[in-house]
Structure formats: structure tokens, C-alpha cells
Amino acid sequence: MNRTIGIVIFDDAEELDWVGPFEVLTNACKDGDRVVVVAESEGPVRGAKGLRVLPDHTFDDCPPLDVVLVPGGIGTRKEMHNEVLRSFLLAQAERAEWTTSVCTGAFVLSAAGLLKGKRATTHWLTFDELRTHDPDLELDPDARWVVDGNVVTAAGVSAGIDMALWLVGQLYDPDHARLIQKYIQYDPAPPYQD
Amino acid sequence: MNRTIGIVIFDDAEELDWVGPFEVLTNACKDGDRVVVVAESEGPVRGAKGLRVLPDHTFDDCPPLDVVLVPGGIGTRKEMHNEVLRSFLLAQAERAEWTTSVCTGAFVLSAAGLLKGKRATTHWLTFDELRTHDPDLELDPDARWVVDGNVVTAAGVSAGIDMALWLVGQLYDPDHARLIQKYIQYDPAPPYQD
Numbered sequence: 001m002n003r004t005i006g007i008v009i010f011d012d013a014e015e016l017d018w019v020g021p022f023e024v025l026t027n028a029c030k031d032g033d034r035v036v037v038v039a040e041s042e043g044p045v046r047g048a049k050g051l052r053v054l055p056d057h058t059f060d061d062c063p064p065l066d067v068v069l070v071p072g073g074i075g076t077r078k079e080m081h082n083e084v085l086r087s088f089l090l091a092q093a094e095r096a097e098w099t100t101s102v103c104t105g106a107f108v109l110s111a112a113g114l115l116k117g118k119r120a121t122t123h124w125l126t127f128d129e130l131r132t133h134d135p136d137l138e139l140d141p142d143a144r145w146v147v148d149g150n151v152v153t154a155a156g157v158s159a160g161i162d163m164a165l166w167l168v169g170q171l172y173d174p175d176h177a178r179l180i181q182k183y184i185q186y187d188p189a190p191p192y193q194d
Numbered sequence: 195m196n197r198t199i200g201i202v203i204f205d206d207a208e209e210l211d212w213v214g215p216f217e218v219l220t221n222a223c224k225d226g227d228r229v230v231v232v233a234e235s236e237g238p239v240r241g242a243k244g245l246r247v248l249p250d251h252t253f254d255d256c257p258p259l260d261v262v263l264v265p266g267g268i269g270t271r272k273e274m275h276n277e278v279l280r281s282f283l284l285a286q287a288e289r290a291e292w293t294t295s296v297c298t299g300a301f302v303l304s305a306a307g308l309l310k311g312k313r314a315t316t317h318w319l320t321f322d323e324l325r326t327h328d329p330d331l332e333l334d335p336d337a338r339w340v341v342d343g344n345v346v347t348a349a350g351v352s353a354g355i356d357m358a359l360w361l362v363g364q365l366y367d368p369d370h371a372r373l374i375q376k377y378i379q380y381d382p383a384p385p386y387q388d
Contacts, residue, residue, distance in 0.1 A: 016217035016378060019245070023210035023351065026243035037245065044248055049220035051213070051231065052248040054238055103379075124379060144383040156379030157217065161352070166385040174386040181384055184210060185297075185318060185350030188382035189338040190375055191360040192368040 002032040003171070006065035006092065009039050009055065010085065012075025015047040016157050017102040021069055021164035028168040028180045038062050040084060048073040059088045067167070068096050071160070072103025072123060080111035080133070089114065098167060100152040102160035109153065110134045118148040123156035161186065196226040197365070200259035200286065203233050203249060204279065206269025209241045210351050211296040215263055215358035222362040222374045232256050234278055242267040253282045261361070262290050265354070266297025266317060274305035274327070283308065292361060294346040296354035303347065304328045312342040317350035355380065 005025050007018050026035045039045045039055035046052050057063070068089065079085050089112045093099040101109045106122040107130060109115050119138040122130050127139050140146050145154040145163035154163035165186070169177035181187075199219050201212050220229045233239045233249035240246050251257070262283065273279050283306045287293040295303045300316040301324060303309050313332040316324050321333050334340050339348040339357035348357035359380070363371040375381075 014217070015213055015220075019209055019213035019217075022245065023208070023213075023243065026209075035243075049217065049229075050250075051216065052250075054246040054248070056244075056246075125377075144381075156377075158355070158378050158380045158382065162383050162385060169386050177386045181386070183319075183350075184352050186352045186382070186384055187338075188352065188380070188384075189356050190380055190382075191356060192363050192371050192375070 003066035003097070004063050005029070005033065005035045005067040005069070006038045006062065007035065007069045007071070008089070009037060009045050009053065009071065010075050010079050011046050012048045012073050012078070013045070013071045014073030014103060014157060015049050015051045017071035017073060017105065017160050018069065020158060020161040021102065023184060024161060024164035024168060024180055027183055028172065028176060030172070036062070048075060059084065065092045065096050067098045067171070068092050068100065070101045070105035070108050072101070072105045072107070072156070076104045076107040080107045086112040096150070098150050098152060098170070100154070100163065100167065102154045102163065103156045106130060106153045107133065109151070110137060114151060115153070118151055119146050120148065120151070120153040121146045121155050122153065197260035197291070198257050199223070199227065199229045199261040199263070200232045200256065201229065201263045201265070202283070203231060203239050203247065203265065204269050204273050205240050206242045206267050206272070207239070207265045208267030208297060208351060209243050209245045211265035211267060211299065211354050212263065214352060214355040215296065217378060218355060218358035218362060218374055221377055222366065222370060224366070230256070242269060253278065259286045259290050261292045261365070262286050262294065264295045264299035264302050266295070266299045266301070266350070270298045270301040274301045280306040290344070292344050292346060292364070294348070294357065294361065296348045296357065297350045300324060300347045301327065303345070304331060308345060309347070312345055313340050314342065314345070314347040315340045315349050316347065319350070
């Protein structure tokens, strides 16, 4: 009910990491809920694969968020040291119903202290790297997404779609999530099986 | 080798329809190949769910395309009557190695005459609607994507990811497609099964 779901982007964020959940969540929104794309500053944000996107809000004019989503991408390695981003996330997460990441977005949540004492996941190629930053983090290499309290971390890139569908089931109900899955025709059939 | 893959966007194009393939294809590109986002005019294009994107090229300065991809979205119902877009697509498709659509992007290909005498698919909700525009079109309601000659049409929204992976197997080889699938961790696990 009148929730604001904020997708926090930055330069070199991986495009599908957040556009997958964006698609799921914008389709799912009802009862006055909405999705906004947020970045530190005005002007185009350039993704890891070169897509240029205009955010809806900057950190300064961003409304309180009920759901926070941080995507991954090579830009996370810089952003994990961005004190402005970390403070923004901490402040938003404090009141948010859910705080989430996709892929190496977990690096940013970790750096902000939001994964302390939690189980989590990240892109399969980056488990060891994340452990060097946060040796105490309990990582689950087999999960598509991990829920610990109100923090949800998804595995690499496309796992954000599954995590977002799960979240729709929590924000509304599983039947609504099934409807959205059907609408985006998410009945995957990857070619070239091993 | 030095291919240009063009993703043609327009107002009210559905975001995941084209960002899914964008992610797959940008990750797959090698040998000087690249992906560009193309729109009729300069300035932000606003997607069906409100995402504002800056194109890399306009129709006027777009290089010759080797692969053309047209996404769906509610905007297709207007764009199918856009003579400038149809002429652009016809000219590009004439030389392209592959011409493709995702979801109701098939409405635009059909309106441009590019599906004449072909088998195709579209979003599952829009089969009857597409038949009213193109009664002779042979639609396959069960396929995730349909290949007819060098025209490939994908089913709704997320089906573009599968189609793009298939295309990577054709442009390069199936092993490369499997590598990209693994990189984007496309091992889908939708929650809330029936």
C-alpha cells in the first residue's frame, strides 16, 4: 500500500541485474505501490555494458523506500568504497521492509554493514572475492536467492528475476507472483543444454 | 566479425523484452562485434514501465546492422503504423544476417511486411490480435521462439533471453552460448510453482 520500491543504480551496474527485477516489480505493483530508479546524481548513468539510463531520483530527493534493491556489476568494486552510497543505503535500509541485492550487489550491502552476521549469496564467480572482504559472511553457493531476516540476496544476473518474483509473493501473495510470471511469460527454456 | 547488432527501441517498448537480449548479446560479443541501441530520434526514450534510456544512434546516423532486434510492449500498436520506423526496418533487414523480434515486436515486423509467408510467434495474450492484422500469418503458440529463414520471433518478454542465447549459438557456436548462459547464471528457478 503506497510502497516505494527503489532500484539503486550506479556507473557499471550490470543491466539485467536490475532491469529483470524492475520488469517483475513494475508489473506487480498495485495498491499505489511504485518502482523508482535512484542514483547518486542527476544525469545519465552508464551501465556495465554501456546502457545509458536516466534515474527518477537522486539520493537527495529520493523518498523513503520500502524496498531497496542494489544490483551487481563491476561498478560494485568502486561503489563499495563510496561513503555517500553506503550512508544512503544504511539510512534507507533502517526503515525498509526489505533490503535486497542481485549478483555482486552483495559486495555493496556487505561494505555498508548490512550483511553482518547474515547468510547471503552473490555471483558464483565471486564467492572467494567476497570472502576476502567479509570473512565471517556465511555464503550459500547453491541457492538462487537467500533470505535472512528482511535481507534478500540473489545469485548472479538473471537470478534477480526469480528473487523479484519471490518478493512479489511476499509483498502481495503467491498467486499474484504466478500471474506476473505468466504475464512476462517466464517459462524459461535455455537452448543448448549440456 | 565486426558485426553491429541493433536493438531498436521506441516509447512504450517493454523494458525486459530488449534488456534481456541486450545483456546476453553484449556479453557474447567478440571479434569486434558490438551492440547498439537505436531510436528514431535523439533524447530519452520512455519504456512501457517508465524507464528512460538514451539511444546510441538515431535512424539517421545508424550504421548498417547485421542483426536487428525489435522488442514488444504496448508501444508496438502505435509503432506498427510508423512509416519512418517501417522503412528503417525494411532497409536494415534487407542486408541483415538476422532480423528478430521479442513479444509483440512481431506486430511491427508484420506491419513492415517482414513476416509475409512466415511462421512466427508473439506474446501468448496477443495471438488473436496479431491475426486480425495479418490473417495469413502462421503462428506457433507452443514455441519459445520460432526460426523461419533468417527471421526469428520470440514469445513474450522473458523469452527474448532464450532467443538471444540461441542466436549466440548461431553467430558464434553453442559452446559460447553455454558460456554466456553460465556467466549470467541463467539457471532459472521460478518460485511458487503451480
